Amino acid sequence: MTDFTATRALFHIPPGVIYLDGNSLGPLPLAAEARAARVLRAEWGDRLIRAWNEAEWSTMPARVGDRIARLIGAPPGSVTTGDTLSIKVFQALAAALALRPERRVVLSDSGNFPTDLYIADALCAALGRGLEVKVVAPEEVADAIDESVAVVMLTQVDYRTGRLHDMAALTERAHAAGAVTVWDLAHSAGALPVDVTAAGADFAIGCTYKYLNGGPGAPAFIHVADAHANVAQPILAGWFGHDAPFAFERGYRPAPGVERMRVGTPPIVALSILDAALDAWEGVDMTAVRAASIRLSETFIREVEARCPQVTLASPRDPYARGSQVSVTHPHAYPVMQALIARGVIGDVRQPDVLRFGFTPLYLSEDEVVRAADILADILATGEWDQPQFHARANVT
Amino acid sequence: MTDFTATRALFHIPPGVIYLDGNSLGPLPLAAEARAARVLRAEWGDRLIRAWNEAEWSTMPARVGDRIARLIGAPPGSVTTGDTLSIKVFQALAAALALRPERRVVLSDSGNFPTDLYIADALCAALGRGLEVKVVAPEEVADAIDESVAVVMLTQVDYRTGRLHDMAALTERAHAAGAVTVWDLAHSAGALPVDVTAAGADFAIGCTYKYLNGGPGAPAFIHVADAHANVAQPILAGWFGHDAPFAFERGYRPAPGVERMRVGTPPIVALSILDAALDAWEGVDMTAVRAASIRLSETFIREVEARCPQVTLASPRDPYARGSQVSVTHPHAYPVMQALIARGVIGDVRQPDVLRFGFTPLYLSEDEVVRAADILADILATGEWDQPQFHARANVT
Numbered sequence: 001m002t003d004f005t006a007t008r009a010l011f012h013i014p015p016g017v018i019y020l021d022g023n024s025l026g027p028l029p030l031a032a033e034a035r036a037a038r039v040l041r042a043e044w045g046d047r048l049i050r051a052w053n054e055a056e057w058s059t060m061p062a063r064v065g066d067r068i069a070r071l072i073g074a075p076p077g078s079v080t081t082g083d084t085l086s087i088k089v090f091q092a093l094a095a096a097l098a099l100r101p102e103r104r105v106v107l108s109d110s111g112n113f114p115t116d117l118y119i120a121d122a123l124c125a126a127l128g129r130g131l132e133v134k135v136v137a138p139e140e141v142a143d144a145i146d147e148s149v150a151v152v153m154l155t156q157v158d159y160r161t162g163r164l165h166d167m168a169a170l171t172e173r174a175h176a177a178g179a180v181t182v183w184d185l186a187h188s189a190g191a192l193p194v195d196v197t198a199a200g201a202d203f204a205i206g207c208t209y210k211y212l213n214g215g216p217g218a219p220a221f222i223h224v225a226d227a228h229a230n231v232a233q234p235i236l237a238g239w240f241g242h243d244a245p246f247a248f249e250r251g252y253r254p255a256p257g258v259e260r261m262r263v264g265t266p267p268i269v270a271l272s273i274l275d276a277a278l279d280a281w282e283g284v285d286m287t288a289v290r291a292a293s294i295r296l297s298e299t300f301i302r303e304v305e306a307r308c309p310q311v312t313l314a315s316p317r318d319p320y321a322r323g324s325q326v327s328v329t330h331p332h333a334y335p336v337m338q339a340l341i342a343r344g345v346i347g348d349v350r351q352p353d354v355l356r357f358g359f360t361p362l363y364l365s366e367d368e369v370v371r372a373a374d375i376l377a378d379i380l381a382t383g384e385w386d387q388p389q390f391h392a393r394a395n396v397t
Numbered sequence: 398m399t400d401f402t403a404t405r406a407l408f409h410i411p412p413g414v415i416y417l418d419g420n421s422l423g424p425l426p427l428a429a430e431a432r433a434a435r436v437l438r439a440e441w442g443d444r445l446i447r448a449w450n451e452a453e454w455s456t457m458p459a460r461v462g463d464r465i466a467r468l469i470g471a472p473p474g475s476v477t478t479g480d481t482l483s484i485k486v487f488q489a490l491a492a493a494l495a496l497r498p499e500r501r502v503v504l505s506d507s508g509n510f511p512t513d514l515y516i517a518d519a520l521c522a523a524l525g526r527g528l529e530v531k532v533v534a535p536e537e538v539a540d541a542i543d544e545s546v547a548v549v550m551l552t553q554v555d556y557r558t559g560r561l562h563d564m565a566a567l568t569e570r571a572h573a574a575g576a577v578t579v580w581d582l583a584h585s586a587g588a589l590p591v592d593v594t595a596a597g598a599d600f601a602i603g604c605t606y607k608y609l610n611g612g613p614g615a616p617a618f619i620h621v622a623d624a625h626a627n628v629a630q631p632i633l634a635g636w637f638g639h640d641a642p643f644a645f646e647r648g649y650r651p652a653p654g655v656e657r658m659r660v661g662t663p664p665i666v667a668l669s670i671l672d673a674a675l676d677a678w679e680g681v682d683m684t685a686v687r688a689a690s691i692r693l694s695e696t697f698i699r700e701v702e703a704r705c706p707q708v709t710l711a712s713p714r715d716p717y718a719r720g721s722q723v724s725v726t727h728p729h730a731y732p733v734m735q736a737l738i739a740r741g742v743i744g745d746v747r748q749p750d751v752l753r754f755g756f757t758p759l760y761l762s763e764d765e766v767v768r769a770a771d772i773l774a775d776i777l778a779t780g781e782w783d784q785p786q787f788h789a790r791a792n793v794t
Binding site: 012014017019021024025027028032033036037040041044045046048049050051052057082083084085086087090094110113114115117118119121122123126127128129135207209215216217218219220233234235236237238239240242246247248249250251252263264265266267268269270271273341346348350351 | 409411414416418421422424425429430433434437438441442443445446447448449454479480481482483484487491507510511512514515516518519520523524525526532604606612613614615616617630631632633634635636637639643644645646647648649660661662663664665666667668670738743745747748
């Protein structure tokens, strides 16, 4: 069994904090500090331009990609890193649509993260061949897959409720109807076992600042299945996705495989920090993480339901039907969360009424989860949340 | 007059190195190290998710953008930062094309950086309304601007030769023909005085890892002229460009002004390092930088031409017709540069035969430039470059 005491020691968790927001921004891995110092002084500072070769900066997107590949069941060489998730959604969807030029529908669901839908809307409008984004309820996706659908584009775990799609079943259904799949793994990678290969996912994308602890705005990743990797024509034809970036040819020739999904100059400092963050996953078995995550979330639900009649569970009750988060609703979610944060329990809010809590076994213990529920119960029972300072709004992430 | 002795002390220049490649990757600003350590520990580490508000991460793209705005003659609030230059080319060109829906030609030149042309080719193919990218010789651009041209897309300073376009004159010509302009300032920002406002540039973009010393793969910037800033419909409709990112609305509503050119979650660590790098520009007068850069490059040309008959000047001889670099050609440019680097003089090579040297007054002295020319003369006169280790190829950036 994975020793999560050992992994917890790899992170900086401030004293007095119970961190239940690793599903939004993972905490600082201690290794990131030394690595950042090194990439600045010993690589950039001392080697200057030579570091592209001598510090192997040029191959970093692929090397970091391979470390993520292991966590999502992708073969080595099928994942690259860089840009943001929004950009990777755009690239994956454009490449997927190009595989089905005769079809007109991008099918998604109302549980998808809004930026995925915004990106899809704008891409479809730009491509201008009668494309439309069709959004159905999450439970209606399977039935909505028909032969008009070019691409089924879904986020596996719903950011609000934690509801988990069956990636393998929906992909099979999509393929049976001749559609291509784009899976957003933002709330899956590092949260639960994912196997894009077994599921037959065509494209998969994700961010690394949540469960992978890569830091605020850390680089995103993209996986392209082997069948498409040498076929996809990048809509973002940047020089680092060229087969020979430094030949400075007039024409774009995509690099072999997923490397064509690189765009501009890779963000080396950010990739170095992400690389250090991924050290925490070495030797970690995702099945053990999932088991521990379920124990934590089940404990939390049990404790909250026993002691907090003021809130309602908004996540699926079946732990196998949700990701690694638990959401509950309360009519005054915002001030309740501010009161929790003031007591050191950090989760977040999704409007209008969702209190969201993430469960991350690498650095979170059963005892902390019980204490968090205890503090929530206290805040609700005493009405402690109903003070002016907890109602004051800021931009909340 | 700007005291460049003071600014030199702000950078880490390794002992024994004469750095003539700041036009490719600027050196490490010492302030970046403390800032990186702070953003990791005191912001990400200690504040966790709260840092988006408490450490003002959310407004960082605009705040850093404002500091760049000053260097390119753009008004406050008209520049935002993030992504890579390739992405910003894509956004700017798409927005520019949308302003001229009835026209079909993107006009550029053969001196443009290849990725700009790759991005334009792929965008035009994707938009599929008969758009074409027309590439002419740099000196033919003015005459090629006619009423078929939707967008004139140029890089102000040629990455190979340093040749400088007259931004104001070409923009005026473009506007007279009813075309929109996209100016790539990759080799201009921080290299010479730029005034996008006086020139009437519609869109301007650039990278920050060259003269602005933001680090390898540092975030890019984009400026949109006021006239277009509330009109442009982003083709990359990411949530951070939404008017209310955390309202999680179904539909995309662009943020006011240039902020709509934000896409995904901003890269906070990289932006923090860039912000620290920009400290070196505080109080620096770009006119003084330009005067010093011309002194340095004129000295270099004089010394090289006097002592190195083996090379030929490839940059314009008129210093006002070039940016802040000098290129010379030699049939064995690659091994010559490797021999120079082995002697501590770092420039770079552009295939097939260009030796490229950048002049960056913030941290480069007249004495160093004379010594660099001296070493080049020695390497060429003795044939020192013609040794096996200098012919061995690596990926060169």
